[in-house]
Amino acid sequence: MTHIVVDPVTRIEGHLRIEAEVDGGQVREAWSSSTMFRGIEIILKGRDPRDAWAFTQRICGVCTTVHAIASIRAVENAIGAQPPPNARLLRNLIIGAQCVHDHVIHFYHLHALDWVDIVSALSADPAKTASLAQSISDWPLSSRAYFTEVRDRLKGFVATGRLGPFANAYWGHPAYRLPPEANLMAVGHYLQALDFQRQFIRLHAVLGGKNPHLQSFLVGGMATPVDPDSQNSINAGTLAELSKLVADARDFVARVYIPDLLAIASFYKDWASTGSGVGSYLAYGEYPEGDGAQPALFLPRGIIRQRDLSKVEPMNQEKISEYVKHSWYNYASGDDHGLHPFKGETVPNYIGPKPPYERLYLDRKYSWLKSPRYDGEPMEVGPLARMLVAYASGHPRVKPLVDKALATLGVGPQALFSTLGRMAARAIETQVVAEKMQDWVDEMGENMARRDYRICDNSKWEPSTWPAECWGAGFHEAPRGALGHWVHIKDGTIINYQCVVPSTWNAGPRDAAAKRGPYEQALIGTPVAKEDQPLEILRTVHSFDPCMACGVHVLDNRRRELVYVRLV
Amino acid sequence: MGEGTPLLVLGLGNVLCGDDGLGAIGVHLLKTWYQAPKGAELVDGGTLGLSLLPLLQDAERVVIIDAIRSAGAKPGTPVHLRGDDVAQAVRERLSPHQIGVADLLDGARLLGCCPRKMTLLGLVPENLTLGVGLSPAVERAMPRLVERIVGEARALGFAFRRRPCDAEEPRLDDACDVAGVLGLRRKGR
Structure with a gap:
């Protein structure tokens, strides 16, 4: 039995740490820990609820819009504000853009490197690479000349000795299985995806101005005016620009991302039966279609229990509770019971080892994440949960796309409950959302044609219009999963504020009943070919799209190793 | 490609983490106290990784404002980096996610775009734990930091003009207040 520590799993020091026991080439036991304290709740107490979104937007540099959305929804729910259709459509477009953007980046710039061996790409034959690329897609950038250029560029890059994104990886690891040509194709698409995301994110600038933190959110609606006759508003020109960006995204996803995903998956089909996890899924659902x-x-919104795709349970937010039995917090009423977020407490109680340390005290408290549970059960959230709930609900677009992907790979629906299933679900969702975005652009155009320029419900702006005491919950599907904000307001100020973020659902520790969290469960049985290079552990954890980026990132002149592994 | 920005002043850091927010607060103070010349753009970049890449790529000259640790230096000590040191520091910094601008800057290099010349002006932080507001040593050093930004911009050919102050100069701690930095100041608050 070897005890392995992978810290950090993300490329940020001190955020996510996995400890695992490996025996006979497999993970037998696993613990997931976040070693950085988060507590936005403490900052928000006593503030104006209308300001909360601007603070929560700063929790995470990558998820700015998602915390803003969840926050304004929670406050609107509490005070009874009702955003008009144009605000709903603008929000849908912002949410959809974030989803497409993040999924493409996650696949090409983080997760692909767990499957694609960059060093092997150096020895690829560009002619063979071109014929491979042309066999899976009619995407134009697929010529021999193009892949020759990509290979030469990669060679030049490696020759500089500054490997950047390709440093500190496990190149040559026996678990890499793609032929050199597939690796080179993926490097080419890595570069194209870089350019794609840069163009596509301009959508936020079109909707929200130049400030990289969108300032256009507002409790009750949006702050962006809609007016076909004004230069500084959402007008016909804006809609044309949005349509162009959306069309490019649809094209890139259908002709590059989906074919690449299927091509890579075909070499790694054993990962369709690895990394299954807790088998229960929660989706809050997203993209309101009415007011x-x-x-x-x-x-759709819903719960799937124990891999049973024959039924989708309705989601009842009252059944959500958070445990701190293995988290560095104390509850006033004791740690054996969970608390609903309205009653949530954030009182730190660090009783872990003093850093630097070899091992966490795994039988006690071992993480800064709480353990959220639904009806007492751990739930996986994220693209897979959303696609499973949609699939099981017979969604007219998701169902055929999932079936098609399964047929292409020659596997059944059970294959979805896996590491590969998470990757496929993410790609399919990207396609579904990229396609849907045009509908929202068109609906805005129709509203404008009807001279409906309403963008905000101001009737509840003044705190004097609110109940003296009120509670609200705001639900949002962030790219990496279900995000909920809960707010308790009294006399116009925030009394309590709790965020239950996707990575808490997925990466949280064991609960009071010792049930493992989704990461921990998914790692059980994961093969580990080389204990000092646990590439396979990273594959499964990365398939959840982990993010712990909610803390401090100060410049440091010391050069750090990106991922280090210790055998203890 | 967007139209180029002749000068980008980019504050970095998390305003929810004490002195880590000094970059964003520095840019806010600069905006409050000075009139920016034509061609200069002032941006609070927060901990945004990826979304900053277009900004960086479109800018001709970049002055980054940030919290920088330096071995043995006291909180509030000024730090000034140039050339390769900045690129290296920025690589470290711009990775708030598992994939950050670090990788994308390298990707840009892989695509054949050269990183441009950058300057970094900063202060040594004291307190980086969760919470809003600067520690006293860092707050006292903020006006001098703003002057250094103005000086750096002048050396690059951009003249910031001090705004005429109203009846009373606001207190420094009010000027640094995070609600203002986030654009939340409302009348009567």
Whole structure:
């Protein structure tokens, strides 16, 4: 039995740490820990609820829009503000853009490197690479000349000795299985995806101005005016620009991302039966298609239990609770029971080892993440949860796309409950959302044609219009999964604020009943060919799209190793 | 490609983590106290990774404002980096996610775009734990940091003009208040 420590799993020091026991080439036991304290709740107490989104937006540099959305929804829910259709459509477009952008980046610039051996790409034959690329897609950048150029560029890059994104990886590891040509094709698409994301994110600038933190959110709607006759508003020109960006995204996803995903997956089909996890899934659902308190959602809300795709349970937020039995917090009423977020407490109690340390005290408290549970059960959240809930609900677009991907790979629906299933779900969701975005652009155009320029419900702006005491929950599907904000307001100020973020659901520790969290469960049985290079552990954890980036990142002149592994 | 920005002043850091927010606060103070000349763009980049890449790529000259640790130096000590040191420091910094601008800057290098010349002006932080507001030593050093930014811009050919102050100069701690940095100042608050 070898005890392995992988810290950090993300490329940030001190955020996510996995400890695992490996025996006979397999993970037998696993613990997931976040070693950085987070507590936005403490900062928000006593503030104006209308300001909360601007603070929560700063929790994470990558997820700015998602915390803003969840926050304004929570406050609107509490005070009864009702955003008009144009605000809903603008938000859908912002959310959809974030989803497409993040998924493409996650696949090409983080996760692909767990499957694609960059060093092997150096020895690829560009002619063979071109014929491989042309056999899977009619994408134009697939010529022999193009891949020759990519290979030469990669050679030049490696020759500089500054490997950048390709440093500190496990090149040549026996678990890499793609032929050199597939590796070179992926390097080419890595570069194209770089350029794609740079263009596509301009969508946020089109909607929200030059400030990289979108300032256009507002409790009750949006701050961006809609007016066909004004230069500084959403007008016909804006809609044309959005349509162009959306069309480019649809094209890139359908002709590059999806074919690449299927090509890579075909070499790694054993990963369709690895990394299954807890087998229960929660989706809050996203993209309201109507207005009012309970609008229909384009991607449905629901719960799937124990891999049973024959039924989708309705989601009842009252069944959500968070445990701290193995988290560095104390509850006033004791740690054996969970608390609903409205009653949530954030009182730190670090009783872990003093850094630097070899091992966490795994039988006690071992993480800064709490353990969220639904009806007492751990739930996986994220693209796979959303696609499974949609698939099991018979979603008219998700269902055929999932079936098609399964047929292409020659596997059944059970293959979805896996590391590879998470990757496929992410790609399919990207396609579904990229396609849907045009509908929202068109609907805005129709509203403008009808002279409906309403963008904000101002009737509840003044705190004097609010109940003296009120509670609200805001649900959002962030790219990496279900995000909830809960706010308790009294006399116009915030009394309590709790965020339950996707990585808490997925990466949280064991609960009071010692049930493992989704990362921990998914790692059980994961093969480990080389204990000092646990590439396979990274594959499964990365398939969840981990993010712990909510803390401090100060410049440091010391050069750090990006991922280090210790055998203890 | 967007139209080029002749000068980008880019504050980095998390305003929810004490002195880590000094870059964003520095840019806010610069905006409050000075009139920016034509061609200069002032941006609070927060901990945004990826989304900053177009900004960086479109800019001709970049002055980055940030918290920088330096062995043995006291909180509030000024730090000034140039050339390769900045590129290296920025690589470290711009990775708030598992994939950050670090990788993308390298990707840009792989694509054949050369990183441009950058300057970094900063202060040594004291407190980086969760919470809003600067520590006293860093707060006292902020006006001098802003003057250094103005001086650096002048050396690059951009003249910032001090705004005429109203009846009363606001207190430094009010000027540094995070609600203002986030654009939340409302009348009567």
